[in-house]
């Protein structure tokens with residue numbers, strides 16, 4: 001048999017591409033190297049029996065706000081997003097904290113002197129989310145369907161987060177939480193475009209929340225797989241693809257893997273110049289992660305942090321910028337930015353009664369072998385004295401571990417590549433996104449627009465390109481309903 005499409009890799013983008021194609025009546029096979037599906041959206045018992053940990057992604061503002069996920073019946077296939085009382089908290093010394101609620105007014109009120117600025121900069125984007133998200137979570141070079149909305153986002157988004165945070169806000173609360181969100185860029189906050197991460201993540205908090213998936217992030221992957229199966233698609237695990245010979249006959253192949261892996265697999269099918277551009281794709285800093293099994297809730301000094309799904313432990317905006325600058329220069333900060341998810345606060349199914357899970361990671365230079373456990377725990381203790389006393393077990397996942405388990409995480413970089421310079425938007429190479437010089441080979445991973453995160457939008461856009469181009473399906477790129485229907 002000749003498949004209409006084979007997808008290499010079952011991460012959220014690969015599965016979304018497969019679902020969109022299968023829903024259009026195409027025969028689809030997904031080949032996954034690992035014995036489990038899901039790539040960066042997976043869960044497992046990493047510490048003690050009864051504790052369910054998210055191996056990679058944990059917090060899902062982009063999944064909850066994703067235009068393609070919203071258009072798919074994922075709830076009918078087992079996915080439930082659960083929302084913590086507080087979306088995001090950013091503790092400061094002295095028991096203070098910046099608190100982002102799902103409710104825009106409540107959040108702005110808490111920002112004191114920055115209430116008006118919050119409504120103006122963040123609130124407006126949140127209220128425009130349904131028009132903004134399809135553009136912001138898509139290829140850059142497209143005719144915007146709502147130019148004014150895109151302009152309102154794009155102008156401040158282009159600025160360095162340090163500069164915009166300082167100019168827009170006066171309080172340490174607003175500046176701190178803005179800087180913490182910008183740190184998701186894995187870039188020094190003095191770099192252009194770092195504001196785009198903070199603006200999108202904070203707007204998403206009001207638009208769709210920062211939920212976790214009930215039962216673990218694996219539920220996102222499993223729901224996509226179930227939907228795929230309902231439309232006749234097939235997934236084969238433990239099927240690493242090393243060369244084109246490992247791929248059964250197919251009209252098109254979509255690669256949900258990193259650019260270097262594509263170059264290795266495709267070999268002579270792609271011209272030498274294109275392969276060398278794929279091989280020179282740049283990777284940024286890495287993640288050093290610890291999963292904890294806890295004897296009880298984290299004893300945060302600030303009470304709002306205790307009911308937050310996500311806590312950014314970084315201190316002031318200045319400290320945050322300093323730590324990220326050190327990492328991008330190849331160093332390991334004493335006071336790192338620690339991104340924390342307390343999944344079990346919102347989803348008690350993650351741990352035995354009264355116990356909790358904690359997911360924490362920090363940024364380190366690409367390929368780092370430095371143990372950041374002590375630095376991470378000192379930062380948490382700073383805002384939650386007594387934290388170490390409630391640790392029942394911890395499991396460290398180093399940059400090397402990530403690369404070993406997923407070839408897309410080169411050197412432990414979990415963002416699908418560096419977000420620096422033009423590579424944020426024009427990835428993996430300058431040219432028509434998702435396509436290669438071979439009309440039957442396509443790219444759909446987080447190394448294509450819009451980049452890292454669990455949102456499925458790269459897979460969605462790649463599937464539309466396949467439908468329009470290779471299959472001449474007449475689907476308009478702007479039409480989500482067309483692909484999902």
Ligand SMILES: Cc1cc2nc3c(=O)[nH]c(=O)nc-3n(C[C@H](O)[C@H](O)[C@H](O)COP(=O)(O)OP(=O)(O)OC[C@H]3O[C@@H](n4cnc5c(N)ncnc54)[C@H](O)[C@@H]3O)c2cc1C
Nearest residue numbers: 009011012013033039040056057058059241445446453454
């Ligand atoms: C520690 C960590 C924390 C994160 N936190 C968040 C978060 O909280 N929220 C969020 O939105 N995002 C988060 N992310 C990012 C998110 O998980 C990724 O951006 C996303 O999973 C990328 O999806 P993808 O489909 O492009 O690729 P991936 O999810 O990386 O999937 C690629 C798949 O391809 C498979 N594969 C690789 N090589 C081959 C081969 N040769 N043959 C066959 N299969 C192959 C891999 O095994 C994998 O299953 C996190 C990632 C990590 C690692």
